[in-house]
Amino acid sequence: MLWVEKYRPKKLEDVVISKKLLDDILKWAREWDSHRKPLLLAGPPGTGKTSLALALASSLGWGTVELNASDQRSWPVISRIVGEGVFNETLSDEGEFLSSLEGKRKVIILDEVDNLHKKEDAGGEGALLKIIRKKPLQPMILIANDLFALSRDLRNHCKVVNFRRVDYRSIVKVLQRICKLEGIRAEKDALVLIAKNSAGDLRAAINDLQAAAEGKKKLTVEDVATTIRTQQTDIFKVIQKVFKSFDPEVYSMAMLLDETPDNIIWWVSENLPLEYEGDDLLKASLV
Template sequence: MSRKIPWIEKYRPRKLSEVVNQEEAKKALLDWINSWEKGKPSRKAVMLVGSPGTGKTTLAYALANEKGYEVLELNASDVRTGERIRQIIGGSMKMGSLFGFRGRIILFDEVDGLNVREDRGGLAAIVELIRESTWPIIMTANNPWDPKFRELRDEAEVIQLKPLRENDILTILRRICNNEGIKCEEDALKLIAEASGGDVRAAINDLQAAAEGKKVLTKDDVTVTERAHQFDMFKVLDKVFHARRFDEARSVTFLPSFDWENYYPWALDNIPSVYAKSIEAVSDAFDNLSLSDVVKGRITKTQEWELMPYMLELMTAGVALVRNKPPLPRFARLSFPERIRLMAKTKEIRQLRDALINRLRVELHVSSSEVSLYYIPLLRLMATSDTFKKKLLERLMKIMGYSLESVEKTLGVGGVNTSGEGEGDQRKSPKRPGG
């Protein structure tokens, strides 16, 4: 009998394309490694940041595999002794090419797990390694926002991974079921995906525990254990709104699955209803939430990631500790944010629009914001003009491969007839330079 292979290893993506739903991170990683290959590294190191089981380590290996690099993994004890680090810094560049590798990538998994007190000097050693290294360095971290990691963050390009959505996890689980030849009921997979809280590793482990050796997996076979990170947004908000102390409110930000980008619209939508009885409470909570947004803007602009704790505290404790906080029922009634609902509804059309903007941006050599500010309204106008609409819509359909309906939706015009008869008298079209 063959030895049991953990499915998380068996199904670990080997190629970037197999890593699900981390497109932005993949692009940032590729840009970075390309800059190394051109001899001008944008940064010596990147730091992949994301909650457990979102694919940080997997991404690092998939990148190396795809680009032909050998991975040299470092851990805390290497840092403690410093020996291996010195070897690597001092190590010869020729080593890599011996086995047909293009070079090496140094991987430092879970740098935030370094016990700074115990590994005194450890962080400094990594910073030094980054500065001196002739190899690209990838670090991974769950939560590197503690000020003690600041120097390390400053040395690296921080690449944020997203927690995986239930649908992404379902896709991964279905693929495994197919591969293993197990008929997995959709309900069973949903149960596992739900419980995973965005942690693919947990989901795959649960699936293996429930399904291995079976021909069919039903809902009854699945026993998912409660996990700390199984805090969904309702529970997070409930905790924040009920918090009486700073630490209590802030504690949600330490949950591995805490997703601040998602939290924001949830808080925004629920403050007015939860604090409905006190105008001061609503006002304070909104003030603090908007301040957190200002801090976020600053982080995005200047990459001052050490401001992150302030942002998180403002959006949690800032919402909890307000003047005249009204008494809340034991379970506050919380609602799903309108913005997320709307975004989901308009997702398809936003994607079409983004693709069009991107295309025009490249063709016209202008920025995306210029395209959406000036060119899209112009196209919309043209699409409602008898003279231009037929030709314009047809061209857009051809260039973008969209259906007529999609083109109309993208431009926000409806019911336009492109059948052509008697319309769009081309003779009257003014000549445009360059077509």
């Protein structure tokens, strides 16, 4: 089992987030009936957005309906569940709508809303806006990595909470707790190395810890350094194919990397000047 799921925070107090942000989110939840404005959690990958949404629902006794906005195949389901939520109080575990007398409230969590199509169709941002403008009775939490990939209109119809990259010292504390629970004696410098290498992505840090600690009861700086070198070698191999070939398998290889899309894009952009120059660099930058 992946440790990011095994140790996903179950309680709000376990989510790595500032007290001010948490107070704002709790206020939004408690006053839902008075405003019925979706909560929009925005920020880089691995900063706790989904964990916060799930822990919030758990703390309030709300059930959850999790949907991914980037998958067009899920839009018929999204349209039904979110759309019908305008006129219904709650949902059964089977996704059927109930009156407020028949069941508890459930929050609709819509992930990757920044990947919505910018057009007025069944799977577009316009369709979501139509639903939001009707002030749905069901609480809604939207999650996005890139806030400004969303239209101003959509942003203005939501309560926006911006998540920042997690401080490495906070990441180290989470890693120490996981090591204790897993019975692993880890050098603090090894955990600091993982935390700093993650660039504020807590999910990536936990994945790196699991990879470095696999089959071990003691974790050293050298263990971590070896894992990081292996990961960098893997991504360099993919980037070389991106730059130097038209191999149709490159996309599939990139998806198998233990890297977020943002990190892969960063690696490519950082290495472009090392692979191209002059007009070739300009052309590559425009792709």
